[in-house]
Every structure is written in structure tokens, then in C-alpha cells.
Amino acid sequence: MGFLQSVFERFIPDNILFAEALEARGVSDTGAVRLAEAAVPLPNRPAVLTIDAGSNMFGKDNAVAVKALDYLQKKIGRYDYVAFELKNLSFGTAEEENSGAVLNPPEFRAKKMALFNCNLSKKNLSNFLSGVDKTAATALEIENTNCSGVFNALTVCGDFRDLSLKNANPDKDDLNALAKILPGTALTRFVLNEKNPSEEGLTNIINALPSSLSVLNLSGCSVNDSVVDALANKLPKLNQAEIVDLSGCALSAKNVEKLASVLPPSVRKFNLEGAEISDDALNALLKSAKRPESMLYETNIVPAITSVAHPDPRYSQPLGAELTMSEFANKQKYIKKTAREKAAVIAAQKNSVPSKALFGLTRRLHGVGHDL
Secondary structure, eight states, X not given: OOHHHHHHHHOOGGGOOOOSSHHHHOOOHHHHHHHHHHHSOBXXXXXXXXXXXXXXXXXXXXXXXXXXXXXXXXXXXXXXXXXXXXXXXXXXXXHHHHTTOOOOOOOSEEEEEEEESOEEOHHXXXXXXXXXXXXXXXXXXXXXXXXXXXXGGOOOOTTXXXXXXXXXXXXXXXXXXXXXXXXXXXXXXXXXXXXXXXXXXXXXXXXXXXXXOOEEEOTTOOOOHHXXXXXXXXXXXXXXXXXXXXXXXXXXXXXXXXHHTTOOTTOOEEEOTTOOOOHHHHHHHHHHHTSTTOOOOBOOOXXXXXXXXXXXXXXXXXXXXXXXXXXXXXXXHHHHHHHHHHHHHHHXXXXXXXXXXXXXXXXXXXXXXXXX
């Protein structure tokens, strides 16, 4: 019995003796079918399918994990998953690719595709990304996986909504390729956490963000005046934005002032942690927060603890206090607004239930009874 067949059929990986050769551990159709059956989503319990190459299930053998995934894909194409996660896979050396195992494009359906802590060749990454649209995935998350030079292969469906890149090292061409894709999507969340993204690429990404965006997270990105100008031009058009995270972007006080002056009233969290503070910057934030329609209740720019004896010289303490109070008032306003909206949804659901009279009339119209 092959290694993976034994694992898939018995699910006792700690009791399995690892064979010496890949052939001896090879994946059988029977084993793949058993794993596929175990991975089938139950009614009302959609599944997350995870392939962790670092787990004992695959003997921590990357080629085995890739071969297992290839076999598995052919058995689960008819099922829908909440997410597919590929973790800790290091694959792409000539020896590994000569083993006959190839990371093929996904052949199943999953709402979210994710790569975590992987080290893959450009060939394998391009193969994988080229099939994302066929999974009907609406979200793609890549973290701690070098994807430089492969995003021109990415294909997504029109209903694509969520893109998260954290330490994925996209280069200028990658960001430019993404900028061409995004306008045709229904993107609501975009996360880019990279230390030194290309100025040109990041600017093009910002310009390409669709008006459907709700969350923009550029935390930790190096942002210069040119990128800030692009943000200042784009923000007023993002009238559904609720969260804008620029923490750790080393924004100057002038940059804060410029962005605060064009912030959409829909934004409730504008994370400026680590930005420079000045009275002009705080005044701009205060003006934005005090608009009647504003929901801004979190900026993280004023230190939580100040000393009366040794006040922060960067800004006037009364201004900081006024901004804090305005944020508090807006949070209460937001809580009340969401409560009203929730109550309205519940009321609408109740009203959609037919009354007894309406139910009787429906039965009569369909010839079921004689009620009026």
C-alpha cells in the first residue's frame, strides 16, 4: 500500500512508516478518492481544503504533496469549497520538477484561494495563478511567498472581490499587470503590505481601484509624495470606502493634511499610526470628522497617553482632545446607524413572511382551499 494511500485511507499519519522512494509512497486513485470523500463539504458546513506540505501526512516531501494535490484535484472537481489553502510548499528545483510532479492550475471551485509560506518556481506559480478564474474564486491571498514576475499570468472572474498580498514581493510589472485587471472586478478589499513597492506600480494600482472598494490597506508600504497625490485624487471617488489603513507608511504631516481633506464621509477607520502630527494635520482631520455625514471614529494618530507636565510638542493638546471627542461621538453615531439598519433588515424579513390571510388567498388562487 502506497504511503499516501495508507494515510488517506487510515488517517493515522503518526503510525505510518515512510518509504524510501517516491514511487513507494505514490498516490493511488483509491487513496485520492478517500481523501476527496473526506474533504467533501457537508450540508451547511462548507469546507476549507488545506494542503500543508510541511505536515506528516506528506512525509514533509514537497514532491509527494504536489503529486497528491494533482491526483486529488481530479476527484473533487464537482465540489465547492469555502477556501483552498496551500501551505509550506517549496517546489521548483530541476530535481523536483523531473520527478514528474507539477503544480497544475486548480481544477475545483473555491471562493478563496490562498498561498502561505511557499517557495515556488515562476513556472509553478504561473501555472497555479493562471487557473484562479476557473475556480470562480472571489478572493486571493498570498503571504510570505515570493511571487515576483508572475502576476501577468493571473486570471480572475468578474465577481472577484478580495486581493491580499503580504510579503509577496510583486515587482513593477506585477503591479502594472494587476492594475489592468482590477477595473473589471467587483473588488471590495485590497491589501498590499510590502516594504518597498514600485512607485509607478503602486500609483497605477491606486488609479485602477474600482469605486466598489470598502477596505484599502497599504500598511507598511513606503509611500512618497507622488503616491500620496494619487491617493488624494482617488479617495473622493471611493464613496463606499470604510477602512483606509496607512499605518507604518511614514506619512508627513502635510500628507496627512492632504488626505484628510479629501476623505470620503463613509470612512470610519483611517489608520495613521506612525504618521507625523501637526496642528494643521489635526485640524484637517477634525474638519473631516465633524461633517454631519462623517463616520470617522478611528485615526490612531494622537497618542493614547499624554502628559500634562510634558505635552507632546508636535501639536496642541486641546486639538488632540477635540479630535478624540469627535471620534467618540462618531462611533456612537455609527453604532446607532448599524443598529437601525439591522432592525430594518429584521423587520423586512418578518414582513416578507405571508400572513394567514395572504396564505389562505394564495391557497385559493392555486385551487388548494376555499379560504378568502
